[in-house]
Amino acid sequence: METGSMTNLISRATNHYFPLRHHFPLISSSSFRPKKSPKRFITRTMSSSTKSSNQQQQCIFQLKIDPLTGNSEWIVVSEEEVKDEVFLSSTSYLDMLNDSPRNQAYRAAIDKTVTKPCHVLDIGAGTGLLSMMAARAMNSSCAASVDDTVGMVSACESYLPMIKLLRKVLHLNGMDNKICIVPKRSDEVKVGDCIARRADVLVSEILDSELLGEGLIPTLQHAHDELLVQNPRTVPHRAITYGQLVECEFLWKMHDLHNCEVKVSDGTHLAPVGLETIVGVKQRQYAMHCNSISNDIRLLSEPFKIFEFDFGKRPDSHGVTELCVNATSDGRVHALISWWVLQLDREGTIFYSTAPKWINSPFKDKELQIFRPSWCDHWKQCVWFFPGTGVSLIKDEQVHIEAAHDETSVSYSFKHHDYKANPGNCDADSKDCQLTFSPERIAIYGDRNWRSSILTTVKDAVRTLFRCVIIFHYIFYLHQSCFKLYPYYILVELLLICQIRTATSFQLQGKDCSLCVVADDSIFLTILIASVSTNSQVISMFPGIQEKGFRYLQAVAGANCFSMDRVKVIGKKRCLTMDDTNQKKVDILVGEPFYYGNEGMLPWQNLRFWKERTMLDPVLSKDVLIMPCKGILKACAMSLPDLWRSRCTLKNIEGFEHSVVNTSLGACGDMSASKEGPCLPYFIWQCGEIKELSEVFTVLEFDFLKPISSCFGRKRVEFSKTGICHGFVLWIDWVLDRENSVVLSTGPDHRYWKQGVKLLSKPIAVGNLESCSDTNAHGDRRGWVEFEASFDASSGELSMSHSFQ
Numbered sequence: 120m121e122t123g124s125m126t127n128l129i130s131r132a133t134n135h136y137f138p139l140r141h142h143f144p145l146i147s148s149s150s151f152r153p154k155k156s157p158k159r160f161i162t163r164t165m166s167s168s169t170k171s172s173n174q175q176q177q178c179i180f181q182l183k184i185d186p187l188t189g190n191s192e193w194i195v196v197s198e199e200e201v202k203d204e205v206f207l208s209s210t211s212y213l214d215m216l217n218d219s220p221r222n223q224a225y226r227a228a229i230d231k232t233v234t235k236p237c238h239v240l241d242i243g244a245g246t247g248l249l250s251m252m253a254a255r256a257m258n259s260s261c262a263a264s265v266d267d268t269v270g271m272v273s274a275c276e277s278y279l280p281m282i283k284l285l286r287k288v289l290h291l292n293g294m295d296n297k298i299c300i301v302p303k304r305s306d307e308v309k310v311g312d313c314i315a316r317r318a319d320v321l322v323s324e325i326l327d328s329e330l331l332g333e334g335l336i337p338t339l340q341h342a343h344d345e346l347l348v349q350n351p352r353t354v355p356h357r358a359i360t361y362g363q364l365v366e367c368e369f370l371w372k373m374h375d376l377h378n379c380e381v382k383v384s385d386g387t388h389l390a391p392v393g394l395e396t397i398v399g400v401k402q403r404q405y406a407m408h409c410n411s412i413s414n415d416i417r418l419l420s421e422p423f424k425i426f427e428f429d430f431g432k433r434p435d436s437h438g439v440t441e442l443c444v445n446a447t448s449d450g451r452v453h454a455l456i457s458w459w460v461l462q463l464d465r466e467g468t469i470f471y472s473t474a475p476k477w478i479n480s481p482f483k484d485k486e487l488q489i490f491r492p493s494w495c496d497h498w499k500q501c502v503w504f505f506p507g508t509g510v511s512l513i514k515d516e517q518v519h520i521e522a523a524h525d526e527t528s529v530s531y532s533f534k535h536h537d538y539k540a541n542p543g544n545c546d547a548d549s550k551d552c553q554l555t556f557s558p559e560r561i562a563i564y565g566d567r568n569w570r571s572s573i574l575t576t577v578k579d580a581v582r583t584l585f586r587c588v589i590i591f592h593y594i595f596y597l598h599q600s601c602f603k604l605y606p607y608y609i610l611v612e613l614l615l616i617c618q619i620r621t622a623t624s625f626q627l628q629g630k631d632c633s634l635c636v637v638a639d640d641s642i643f644l645t646i647l648i649a650s651v652s653t654n655s656q657v658i659s660m661f662p663g664i665q666e667k668g669f670r671y672l673q674a675v676a677g678a679n680c681f682s683m684d685r686v687k688v689i690g691k692k693r694c695l696t697m698d699d700t701n702q703k704k705v706d707i708l709v710g711e712p713f714y715y716g717n718e719g720m721l722p723w724q725n726l727r728f729w730k731e732r733t734m735l736d737p738v739l740s741k742d743v744l745i746m747p748c749k750g751i752l753k754a755c756a757m758s759l760p761d762l763w764r765s766r767c768t769l770k771n772i773e774g775f776e777h778s779v780v781n782t783s784l785g786a787c788g789d790m791s792a793s794k795e796g797p798c799l800p801y802f803i804w805q806c807g808e809i810k811e812l813s814e815v816f817t818v819l820e821f822d823f824l825k826p827i828s829s830c831f832g833r834k835r836v837e838f839s840k841t842g843i844c845h846g847f848v849l850w851i852d853w854v855l856d857r858e859n860s861v862v863l864s865t866g867p868d869h870r871y872w873k874q875g876v877k878l879l880s881k882p883i884a885v886g887n888l889e890s891c892s893d894t895n896a897h898g899d900r901r902g903w904v905e906f907e908a909s910f911d912a913s914s915g916e917l918s919m920s921h922s923f924q
Contacts, residue, residue, distance in 0.1 A: 179206075179279055186724040187827075187915035188731075189662055189692050189714060206280040208785030208797045211497040212245060214765040215324075216772060216784075218497065220490035224471040225324070226252055226773045227488055228354045228463035233320055234260045236270030240318035240346060242305045242325060242338060244274035245281055246288045247298060249322045249354075251775050254297045273314045275301045280783070287779045306341045318346055321353045321430070328406035328473070328499045329529060330358055330459045336434045336526045343433040353430040357462040360427075360529070361474070364420040364518070366450040366509070369412055369870075372565055373558035374400045374504040379565025385574060387647050389564055391678035396506070397671065398564070398642070401555045403528055404501035408494075408805040409456050409475045419450045419512060422478060425457065425522050426529070431465075441534075442520040446512040453509040455520075455531055457501045473498045494761035494807035503531050504558075510535050552670035554642070557718045559871040564643055566871070572863055573711075574647060576855040580707055580744045581633075581652045633706040636695065638731050640664050640715040645672065648709070649681035655707075658687045658699065660731075663715025665690035694734045704740035708732060710747070712853070721800050721875045722851045722865060723910070723917050726750065726821060730915070733826040749854035750821040752917075753866060755814070756836065756844050756885070756904060761807025763787065763845040763878055766796060787846075787878040798877045798919070803848055803867040806876075812840050812885055815866070818849070818908045818919075824857075829912040835905045841886030846878035847906065847921070875917075883923050 184191045215221070229249065233239060233256040241250040254272045276282050282302050289295050301313050310317055321342060327333045343351075372379055376398050377390035390398045409416070423444050428434055456475065463469040471490045472480070480489050492498070510533055512518060519534035556564075563569055633652065637644045637659040645659045661668040669688035676683050689699065697703075712728035732745065767788040769777035780786075785796040803809060819832040838844075848867060855861040865872035888902035901923040908919040 185915070186717075186720065187727050189717075189727060207284070207783050209799060210784075212281070213769070213784040213786055214495055215497045216246065216248065216769055216777065216780075217765050217767060218492050218495045220492045221471060221495075222248070222773050224461070224463055224469055224488070224490040225249060225322075225354065228356075228469045229253055229322060230256045231464050231466075231469070232352050232354050233257050237319035238270075238314075238316060239272045239320045239322060240314070240342070241272065241274045242321065242323040242342065244276040244285060244300075245324075246777060246780055247274055247276075247285045247294070248288075248772060248775060248777075249324065250274040250298045251289070251292060251294050252773065253320070253322055254294060255774070258297075271315070272298045273301050273318065274298050275303065275305050275308060277302060277304045277307075284780050284783055288775070288777060291779050292775050305338055305346070308346060310346065314346070317348045319348055319351060321347055321351055323353075323355075323430075326358070326459075326461075326498070329404045329457075329501050330360060330428070331524060331527050331529065334527060335428070336436060339430060339434050340436070351431060352465060355430055355461040355463045355471075356465045356467075357430060358428045358459050359462070360425040360457055360459045361422050361478075362425050362455050362457040362522075362531075363418060363422045363478075364444060364446070364452045364512075365454055365456055366417040366419055367412065367415050367453050369415045370502060370504065371453040371509065373562045375507055376561050376565050378508055379562075383565065383567045383570055385567075385570055387570070387574070387643065387650065388675065388678045389642060389646065391675055394674060394678070397552065397674060398554050398556065398561070400504065400558050400561055402504075402506075402530065404457065404503050405558055406499040407502050408807075409500040409502070410494075411805045411807075413475065413477060416456075417448065417450055418477070419446055419448050419452055420444050420518070421447060422474075426524060436526050437524065439521065439523045442522060444518045444520060446514055446516045446518055449512065449514050451509045451511050452505055452518075452533075454505060455503040457503065457529070473500060475500050494765070496762075496765055496801075503529075505531075505533065552667060552674045554664060554667060554671050556715075560713070560718060562871045569863065570643070572855065572861050573643065576746055576861050577644070577647055577709070578651055579856065580709075580746060581648070581655070634658070634700060634703050635707040635709065636660070636705045636735070637709055638728055638735070639710040639712045640668065641709075641711045641713050642668065642671065644709050644711065645686065646675065646679050646681070648707070649676075649686055650679045653681070654685075656685050656687070656703075658689065658695065660689050660695070662690075662692045663717075694731075695738055697738055700738055705735065705738050705743055706740055707744045708735065708739060708746070712747075719800060719873065721798060721917075722849065722873070723752065723875070724915060725851065726827075726910075726915060729821055729823055729827045730912075732823055736826060745823050747853040747855045747863075748823050748857050749859075750823065751817055751852045751854060751862075752819040752821070752832070752849060752908065752910075753815050753852055753864075754818050754834075754847050754849045754906060754908075755816070755867070756812045756838065757803075757846065757848050758808070758810040758812055758842040759803075759806055759845040759848075759876070759878070760843070762801065762876065763882065766878055787880055788882075790880045795880050796878055798849070798875045798917070800873040801876050802870065802872075803874050803876070804870050809867075810840070810842055811867075812842050812844050813838050813904070816906070818906060819910060821910070827912045829910055831907070831909040833905065833907045835903060837903050838885040838887055838901070841900070842884075844879065844883045844885045844904075846876055847919075849875040849877065849917075849919075877919060879921075885923070 179196045181194050181196050182191055183194055229252045233253050236257060239253040241253065244250050250272050257270050274285065276285055282300065285300060289298055301308055303313060308314060325333045325335050325338055377395040380388060380390060423442060425442065426438065426440060458473045458475065460474070461471040463471060468486065469488045521532050521534060523530050633655045635648050635652065635655050635657045637657065640661055640663045645657060648655065649657045659668065669690060672686055672688070673683055689695065710728045712725045714725065714727060717724060766786060768781045768786040768790060781790065787796040813836050816834050816836050818834055819830055821830065850865045850872065852865065853863045855863065867874055884900045886900045886902065888900065903924040905922045905924065906919070907921070908917060910917050
């Protein structure tokens with residue numbers, strides 16, 4: 120059985136026996152997922168009866184993905200085999216626990232709420248921080264012990280790696296006998312079986328940037344129906360969402376591909392007239408650090424209230440509200456930015472806000488406690504894109520907006536004469552060929568410079584191929600006709616002189632029947648090559664978008680002046696064979712590279728293109744043209760205080776020791792070199808305060824003209840600026856042509872790509888020592904760093920080390 124078939128089979132079986140929402144890849148202790156699950160390891164929890172009934176062993180279905188092939192397989196991992204760092208180091212648990220304002224707000228609210236012996240239920244317990252706060256508050260408020268029949272704390276957590284950490288944290292803090300762990304999802308908990316009685320107080324943190332995305336509503340519904348007393352006290356007590364209308368060209372470019380293409384006007388139409396929405400983003404809210412784009416934003420309204428959710432009452436699954444918003448300035452609304460404010464106590468004195476920095480607190484009472492994080496990655500603002508070019512507004516105009524929510528999301532629509540909800544909407548027959556990409560991918564496809572670079576290189580490659588075909592035909596013809604009169608090398612010289620003049624003639628005669636292969640999911644390259652080389656055959660692998668990609672090409676072929684007779688889509692994660700090419704060798708192999716679904720992975724995992732180029736070696740012609748022909752791993756030493764602070768080691772959190780979780784969560788700071796944290800993908804421009812401390816330097820080069828191979832690089836770099844170095848930022852520049860004249864960078868200056876970040880175990884003071892004449896000012900500053908990296912061709916992993924001097 121093929122890997123894909125086996126994966127589908129096990130996936131169906133898993134969903135049958137362990138009911139999940141298919142779009143939540145990890146089980147959490149609520150009905151939904153843990154915080155920001157790692158892409159390479161998708162897990163589902165199961166129980167096994169290999170032990171006695173009182174000691175059920177838990178296992179995990181782990182979906183392991185090979186970054187070089189895209190292949191995946193399910194493996195079963197037992198409780199003893201689980202390595203916490205594999206599952207947890209890429210999550211946002213660490214960032215959340217490092218959010219001091221959050222921790223302080225919860226402590227204040229729990230101390231105020233739990234004032235007598237009662238039953239406290241913690242849903243989504245994680246490391247048990249909130250459970251321990253509740254147990255402490257109960258102990259300090261009365262002489263009764265927490266573990267009697269009246270006072271108790273039940274910590275509900277089902278994610279196996281986190282359960283193991285929860286046990287360690289409780290033991291470290293002497294809370295083993297004061298908190299009862301319930302190793303199940305909350306919707307599997309039953310009174311009388313898992314917990315003794317209904318809970319009087321609910322403490323929870325099942326919130327994401329959108330508020331509802333982690334299953335807040337269904338979790339609260341089940342809790343109120345099955346687990347809580349009537350009129351329970353809850354922490355948080357209430358949540359209110361707010362919004363603001365903005366004009367922002369940067370945000371507009373992230374969703375409106377059709378109108379971006381109209382501005383570019385280069386003849387390639389991914390979203391042509393009449394099919395304006397055939398390529399776009401999914402209509403939903405997108406989490407983003409909006410503070411980082413504050414200079415690109417024009418505010419067109421004051422903040423307005425959208426929804427209010429009372430945690431102490433059973434919420435409705437659906438809700439709709441009509442909003443009337445006054446325009447504060449002329450402009451064009453491109454997006455709605457939203458955030459939320461938690462009221463953590465019933466009395467309304469403790470608040471936590473995720474509002475952007477330009478929003479002043481609506482609360483003026485000095486007695487109130489208002490907590491706002493300086494920067495954190497686990498809760499951001501959200502952006503809702505309004506379709507097309509947006510809505511034109513005039514100052515003081517009344518704008519009517521309909522906001523609606525279901526169990527897990529919020530959506531918006533304008534009630535305005537200038538607003539078209541779905542401009543150029545595809546008809547029913549075309550729905551099946553619509554492609555949805557990330558906002559960053561849409562922005563890339565609409566970027567003039569990116570398109571121009573690709574277009575220039577492809578045209579040059581096709582012209583080069585035509586010249587080769589012409590040379591071959593003429594040499595063969597002249598050698599057959601004139602070999603008695605002229606030596607062979609003279610014929611070649613004559614041919615080189617006349618090839619430019621005859622190129623057009625040969626193209627018109629239709630003899631440029633080359634074979635081009637698009638190795639990835641690039642619809643842009645497929646359309647471009649099919650339209651530029653009018654007689655070439657094009658095979659697109661489309662391993663991610665598959666059959667939908669083929670139907671998409673059928674829909675846009677006419678607008679791009681090519682026939683689908685010359686285009687073939689493989690649509691599977693397998694290697695191309697000579698049978699697929701009708702026994703012809705490949706003349707041009709191209710990729711962006713872009714693999715659908717891999718956008719959030721580390722940059723070098725796009726070296727999958729190199730692996731696939733190697734696997735295609737048997738079908739490549741000897742003089743095949745490959746684009747890109749090279750990848751260059753670049754790096755830069757940077758100061759990243761906000762990001763480092765969110766990933767640093769945990770010690771005492773509101774009175775509770777957490778050092779035992781540092782290794783598992785991939786923390787940095789006060790750790791041995793062997794326990795350094797992982798390299799993680801981030802949009803550097805969204806990482807708060809940043810500063811480059813060195814020049815950009817080359818670490819490794821990957822030659823795609825040759826089969827994939829392991830490689831090693833070392834570079835000694837001098838620091839160009841003074842500051843605190845928190846780590847290194849890495850990315851790949853793609854060299855499109857052999858002359859190195861066209862290079863596409865994915866570095867920090869380009870906001871549509873994520874970079875890899877390797878944080879140091881301890882920050883280092885650095886600077887250019889030669890620029891400072893006062894030797895005493897050097898102190899412990901380091902002037903150089905030697906950076907090493909090695910790429911493993913068998914696993915696709917990149918390892919790195921550094922030495923400061």
